[in-house]
Amino acid sequence: MSIEVVEISKYYGEQKALNNISFKIASGEIVGFLGPNGAGKSTLMKIITNFIKQSEGVVHVNGYNVETESMKVKASVGYLPEHNPLYLDLYVKEYLHFNASIHNVGKKRIEEVITQVGLNREAHKKIKQLSKGYRQRVGLAAALLHDPEVLILDEPTTGLDPNQLVEIRSLIKSIGKTKTVLFSTHIMQEVEAICDRVIIINKGRIVTDQNLQTLKKGQHQLLEVEFNVSVSEAQLKKLPHLSKCLHLSENTWQLSFNTTEDMRPNVFDFAQEQGIKLLKSSQKNQDLESLFRSLTT
Numbered sequence: 001m002s003i004e005v006v007e008i009s010k011y012y013g014e015q016k017a018l019n020n021i022s023f024k025i026a027s028g029e030i031v032g033f034l035g036p037n038g039a040g041k042s043t044l045m046k047i048i049t050n051f052i053k054q055s056e057g058v059v060h061v062n063g064y065n066v067e068t069e070s071m072k073v074k075a076s077v078g079y080l081p082e083h084n085p086l087y088l089d090l091y092v093k094e095y096l097h098f099n100a101s102i103h104n105v106g107k108k109r110i111e112e113v114i115t116q117v118g119l120n121r122e123a124h125k126k127i128k129q130l131s132k133g134y135r136q137r138v139g140l141a142a143a144l145l146h147d148p149e150v151l152i153l154d155e156p157t158t159g160l161d162p163n164q165l166v167e168i169r170s171l172i173k174s175i176g177k178t179k180t181v182l183f184s185t186h187i188m189q190e191v192e193a194i195c196d197r198v199i200i201i202n203k204g205r206i207v208t209d210q211n212l213q214t215l216k217k218g219q220h221q222l223l224e225v226e227f228n229v230s231v232s233e234a235q236l237k238k239l240p241h242l243s244k245c246l247h248l249s250e251n252t253w254q255l256s257f258n259t260t261e262d263m264r265p266n267v268f269d270f271a272q273e274q275g276i277k278l279l280k281s282s283q284k285n286q287d288l289e290s291l292f293r294s295l296t297t
Contacts (some may be wrong), residue, residue: 200291
């Protein structure tokens with residue numbers, strides 16, 4: 001396993017930012033890491049990359065313990081944080097030479113990375129002269145200089161225009177052919193276009209971890225139902241396979257089921273048992289965005 005996270009918790013004083021998080025990522029996977037603001041995504045990425053320490057649990061990266069073998073972890077991980085830390089007054093090549101000296105990497109590797117991320121025509125400019133998209137490429141180049149086996153990307157597409165999004169998306173997919181990538185974003189289309197698998201966390205806990213192909217085959221089912229009277233969440237929890245219910249209006253609910261079985265007959269039977277009428281029952285496409293909303297709202 002490239003990344004193994006076992007029962008990780010993180011406390012900031014009385015606040016529990018991460019609550020018993022566990023997952024594994026195999027070599028060569030591109031995994032989308034999703035969650036609302038404040039869910040704990042950046043905190044976990046900082047723990048994996050050894051920027052901060054966990055309060056409980058164990059993390060291994062490429063077989064190395066992040067606490068006891070921190071230097072080996074740092075040598076095998078490339079990290080692009082949410083706020084790309086660049087020296088704007090340096091030239092692109094000058095900045096990359098500075099980073100290469102830290103990793104004891106030669107000039108040949110710098111040229112390889114510049115070509116890999118598409119910076120050839122910008123390499124002689126100062127970083128402050130670059131667009132946001134090219135600055136992100138500089139950050140990626142710095143993360144790739146030492147040829148890490150694992151790449152951690154925290155919101156790498158934030159603030160990019162549509163053309164820049166396409167370029168960075170293509171770059172990440174290309175990098176993912178030879179490396180393990182953990183990729184955090186708020187843009188659902190990016191995950192669907194780039195990733196093999198998605199992990200969603202909410203309030204410090206994992207709420208789903210599944211292969212995107214499984215998601216597209218309808219393992220989760222979404223129904224919008226309307227009754228003639230008000231129904232409580234406690235009543236709805238009697239429905240089998242119910243994973244989440246979202247109150248849309250007075251008598252209307254959005255119901256998420258963790259099954260491929262058509263649950264509309266079950267909802268009809270539920271209404272009869274409760275002595276109420278089912279006025280509407282419509283099946284919705286359970287794309288990644290609707291799954292995210294149903295699990296985190």
